[in-house]
Amino acid sequence: MANEKFVYVTYIATSPEKVWNALLDGELTRQYWKHENLSDWNPGSKWEHVAGNGQRTVKVVGTVLECEPNKRLVLTWGEVADAANPAKHSRVAIEIEPVGDMVRLTVTHDDLVPLSDVQRKIENGWPRVLSSLKSFLETGRPLDTWA
Amino acid sequence: MRRGAKEIDRVFKALADPSRRELLDRLHTKNGQTLSELCTGLGMARQSVTQHLQLLEAANLISVQRQGREKLHYFNPVPIHQIYARWIRKFEEQRLEALHNFKAKLEKEGMEYGKRKVRLRNVHRHLP
Numbered sequence: 301m302a303n304e305k306f307v308y309v310t311y312i313a314t315s316p317e318k319v320w321n322a323l324l325d326g327e328l329t330r331q332y333w334k335h336e337n338l339s340d341w342n343p344g345s346k347w348e349h350v351a352g353n354g355q356r357t358v359k360v361v362g363t364v365l366e367c368e369p370n371k372r373l374v375l376t377w378g379e380v381a382d383a384a385n386p387a388k389h390s391r392v393a394i395e396i397e398p399v400g401d402m403v404r405l406t407v408t409h410d411d412l413v414p415l416s417d418v419q420r421k422i423e424n425g426w427p428r429v430l431s432s433l434k435s436f437l438e439t440g441r442p443l444d445t446w447a
Numbered sequence: 448m449r450r451g452a453k454e455i456d457r458v459f460k461a462l463a464d465p466s467r468r469e470l471l472d473r474l475h476t477k478n479g480q481t482l483s484e485l486c487t488g489l490g491m492a493r494q495s496v497t498q499h500l501q502l503l504e505a506a507n508l509i510s511v512q513r514q515g516r517e518k519l520h521y522f523n524p525v526p527i528h529q530i531y532a533r534w535i536r537k538f539e540e541q542r543l544e545a546l547h548n549f550k551a552k553l554e555k556e557g558m559e560y561g562k563r564k565v566r567l568r569n570v571h572r573h574l575p
Binding site for chain 1: 451478479507510512524525527528529532
């Protein structure tokens with residue numbers, strides 16, 4: 301069975317730089333995502349998705365595959381239990397393109413094991429994260445979808 | 448009209464058609480289908496399906512990706528989540544708050560009484 305692929309798209313009235321910062325700056329991600337993404341963002345480096353509260357629980361781990369600021373970020377995405385097992389990681393490509401006076405943000409998550417826990421989590425997660433990010437950048441207010 | 452309002456208008460209009468909802472359901476069941484796959488068993492002219500897909504794409508409810516010579520269609524639930532956050536969740540807030548309070552109370556009782564189980568017949572007292 302082919303591995304699953306999902307494509308999430310949102311158009312945001314802002315600049316590519318602001319979207320890029322909003323994805324990587326922990327001060328910002330904590331506000332609309334409740335998490336931080338930590339890495340030096342060099343290709344080959346590790347990255348971690350960490351709860352933004354006091355407990356700093358690591359939720360996702362992976363490797364940076366490509367990093368082109370304000371344009372494109374490609375990561376592997378693994379459960380913490382699979383940290384040392386990259387063959388089990390899925391893959392996320394984040395692309396930022398200006399379209400008129402807006403920005404199209406596309407998140408393509410593929411190499412997912414069908415019906416896995418990871419698939420279930422990301423299917424719930426990305427639509428929330430992207431609509432909260434859009435609201436945050438356009439109105440200054442995130443969506444409170446984690447209560 | 449505000450830009451955000453236009454965006455959401457396109458989503459509601461795109462959803463206000465049973466054939467387009469059927470196409471979204473099919474993509475939700477199996478993501479990344481070609482036009483031919485989507486036409487199978489739909490009882491609709493290929494050209495009509497193409498038009499419906501264009502409308503869904505304009506509303507950002509699907510995205511189209513090229514893979515070799517094929518165009519694959521992917522369901523994009525982000526605008527539907529925006530509708531949920533704007534139009535549905537606020538009507539659920541009272542219930543969510545009640546559930547939240549109920550959970551907090553159970554956890555408090557759990558701490559006070561150790562492992563003693565909270566009896567189900569008390570549950571109704573905490574719900575609206």
